[in-house]
Amino acid sequence: MEYAALVDVYERLEATDSTLAKRDVLGEAFADADDEHLPLVVVLCQGHLFAAWQRKELGVSSSLTARAITKATGVSEDGIERRWEETGDLGDAAAWATENEAQRTLFSTDLTVQAVVETLRELPTYEGEGSEQRRVDAIAGLLSDATPREARYVTRTALGHLRIGIGEGLVRDAIALAFLNGIDDAGTVGDSGETTDGEATDDKTTEGEATNGKATDGEGADSEAIEAVERAFQVTNDYPLVAHTAREEGLSGLAELGIELFRPARVMLAEKAAGLDAGIGSVAENPADVLLEFKYDGARVQVHKQGEEVRVFTRRLEDVTDAFPDVVRAVRADVSATDCVLDGEVVGYDRETGDPIAFQQFSQRIKRKYDVEELIEEIPATLHCFDALSIDGESLLDASLDRRLDALGNVLDPEPGAVERATSQRVADSDAPVDFYDWALLAGHEGVMVKNLDAPYRPGRRVGYMMKAKPTMETLDLVVTRAQYSEGRRSDFLGRLFLACVDDTDRADDSDTNEADEAAGTTDDGRFREVGRLATGYTDEELRELTDRLEGLLTERSGRVFDVRPEVVLEIEYEEIQSSTKYDSGYALRFPRFLGVREDLSPADADTLSTVERLYDEQ
Ligand code: AMP
Numbered sequence: 001m002e003y004a005a006l007v008d009v010y011e012r013l014e015a016t017d018s019t020l021a022k023r024d025v026l027g028e029a030f031a032d033a034d035d036e037h038l039p040l041v042v043v044l045c046q047g048h049l050f051a052a053w054q055r056k057e058l059g060v061s062s063s064l065t066a067r068a069i070t071k072a073t074g075v076s077e078d079g080i081e082r083r084w085e086e087t088g089d090l091g092d093a094a095a096w097a098t099e100n101e102a103q104r105t106l107f108s109t110d111l112t113v114q115a116v117v118e119t120l121r122e123l124p125t126y127e128g129e130g131s132e133q134r135r136v137d138a139i140a141g142l143l144s145d146a147t148p149r150e151a152r153y154v155t156r157t158a159l160g161h162l163r164i165g166i167g168e169g170l171v172r173d174a175i176a177l178a179f180l181n182g183i184d185d186a187g188t189v190g191d192s193g194e195t196t197d198g199e200a201t202d203d204k205t206t207e208g209e210a211t212n213g214k215a216t217d218g219e220g221a222d223s224e225a226i227e228a229v230e231r232a233f234q235v236t237n238d239y240p241l242v243a244h245t246a247r248e249e250g251l252s253g254l255a256e257l258g259i260e261l262f263r264p265a266r267v268m269l270a271e272k273a274a275g276l277d278a279g280i281g282s283v284a285e286n287p288a289d290v291l292l293e294f295k296y297d298g299a300r301v302q303v304h305k306q307g308e309e310v311r312v313f314t315r316r317l318e319d320v321t322d323a324f325p326d327v328v329r330a331v332r333a334d335v336s337a338t339d340c341v342l343d344g345e346v347v348g349y350d351r352e353t354g355d356p357i358a359f360q361q362f363s364q365r366i367k368r369k370y371d372v373e374e375l376i377e378e379i380p381a382t383l384h385c386f387d388a389l390s391i392d393g394e395s396l397l398d399a400s401l402d403r404r405l406d407a408l409g410n411v412l413d414p415e416p417g418a419v420e421r422a423t424s425q426r427v428a429d430s431d432a433p434v435d436f437y438d439w440a441l442l443a444g445h446e447g448v449m450v451k452n453l454d455a456p457y458r459p460g461r462r463v464g465y466m467m468k469a470k471p472t473m474e475t476l477d478l479v480v481t482r483a484q485y486s487e488g489r490r491s492d493f494l495g496r497l498f499l500a501c502v503d504d505t506d507r508a509d510d511s512d513t514n515e516a517d518e519a520a521g522t523t524d525d526g527r528f529r530e531v532g533r534l535a536t537g538y539t540d541e542e543l544r545e546l547t548d549r550l551e552g553l554l555t556e557r558s559g560r561v562f563d564v565r566p567e568v569v570l571e572i573e574y575e576e577i578q579s580s581t582k583y584d585s586g587y588a589l590r591f592p593r594f595l596g597v598r599e600d601l602s603p604a605d606a607d608t609l610s611t612v613e614r615l616y617d618e619q
Pocket of ligand 1: 269270293294295296297299345386422449468
């Protein structure tokens with residue numbers, strides 16, 4: 001397939017702000033793609049080259065891309081910098097440079113979709129000396145074959161920022177529309193006529209929906225189709241597979257997509273309870289169906305085991321097996337199932353006191369790539385298992401929690417300090433649930449989880465089957481959307497960071513809010529609303545690490561402020577939330593302070609605007 005045909009689709013997507021129109025364009029592109037190209041089109045329209053759990057860094061920064069543009073076109077890096085500064089988009093600068101190229105490539109061939117995907121997918125394999133130059137050469141190779149409009153999107157894809165406003169919710173709706181409802185020859189929406197509303201897919205929001213779930217709320221794909229695609233995606237995290245299955249096997253095929261070993265599913269999420277009693281009251285009708293469990297402050301992990309092979313994934317779906325050889329050993333030794341998928345929290349403990357350590361201290365364990373065994377000596381960890389998603393080939397997603405816990409008990413032989421069951425108590429067996437709550441806090445944990453024993457497991461969902469009750473003043477997990485270099489002693493560091501929450505309100509659907517969205521650093525993955533600017537709380541070391549990380553994510557720039565690809569989530573404490581016209585959330589944090597990076601959270605997991613509003617009201 002010619003890359004130019006995909007560029008037509010990109011341009012049509014970019015030309016409209018209407019979510020419905022975008023969905024229709026995308027649906028049509030999916031329907032038009034043949035079997036061989038469908039997975040590539042699905043992947044490229046999302047701007048990701050790898051599935052989330054296989055995601056590898058392409059290692060492409062803005063400056064490396066600028067070098068590649070120079071190499072391909074002969075236009076000086078200064079000229080490209082200037083153009084980038086003027087338009088704020090390196091993709092535009094690449095198109096312009098290709099248009100005005102100082103050198104002609106003698107043998108250029110038409111760019112194909114395969115060539116773009118294959119070349120970019122190879123970049124992470126370049127390692128060691130000379131790898132940077134090889135990346136420059138590879139991108140330059142694509143650009144020399146590109147027309148100006150192709151150069152724009154090759155550049156943006158390499159940088160991981162397509163700027164066409166396609167999030168997970170839209171891809172879901174487009175798949176439903178293309179393969180489950182049909183698109184007629186004119187490329188318009190099929191005739192189902194039922195309303196499509198992200199909310200209609202469930203009574204509560206899902207993870208995807210937190211950022212862009214209510215992608216389409218007009219006529220077209222029906223909610224049964226959308227629900228089926230959504231479920232299949234939350235279980236597989238693989239839209240190419242979901243699209244293929246929807247096309248070949250329809251609704252029944254999607255329903256059969258299940259948990260598979262070494263392909264992580266989204267984890268079920270908790271809602272916040274206003275207190276222990278409120279949590280018990282709302283999680284289930286009958287208190288006899290309620291289980292209380294310690295709420296551990298560690299890293300959520302999904303552990304996959306098949307024979308001796310064990311892999312550990314975070315709730316961001318990242319494979320962190322190499323950081324947790326201790327967990328791998330414990331699961332091999334203490335879990336008797338031949339194969340299984342378990343859900344739990346890994347918690348770090350202080351070697352001297354035996355107390356749990358704060359997540360921020362423990363998070364070094366997640367990031368660590370070298371001397372891992374030494375760090376294990378320093379910060380030992382325990383896996384506290386609290387759920388089982390499948391055991392010995394049987395999916396347990398639709399089984400009740402009660403049954404899942406029974407199944408877990410049958411295969412887990414707890415080894416104190418290595419792998420344990422989460423400490424729990426049934427409300428039915430408890431004289432005073434508050435005693436359990438106090439016990440959890442005295443033992444140094446965050447609070448308790450309140451769970452419905454009768455409920456199934458819903459990947460990726462915040463469906464109210466489990467709630468969290470904790471006493472501490474809430475911190476906020478916020479996404480960095482823009483950054484500025486500090487002044488004075490720290491002028492080499494990106495120390496002024498704009499922070500945003502996820503817009504889960506109706507405003508997220510309003511396609512007329514684009515100017516505000518631009519200011520807030522809206523991305524292809526959803527809409528973020530800024531709530532303040534952070535300037536304090538970090539040590540020099542923390543700031544250096546953060547700067548290194550953010551410099552690789554800078555996209556556009558206006559004046560001294562850079563837009564940042566929204567990938568980094570920070571935990572922030574603050575004095576107060578004020579209402580404000582300065583930020584597009586309508587709120588501003590007073591005295592925000594950096595507590596740490598939430599390595600375990602993806603942008604979609606960040607706190608929502610509704611939470612900020614609630615905390616504001618509760619002050
Ligand atoms: P929060 O991170 O505050 O939104 O709380 C939800 C998180 O608590 C989950 O994603 C888990 O990582 C964590 N957690 C700790 N203990 C438990 C437990 N017993 N059951 C479920 N989740 C738990």
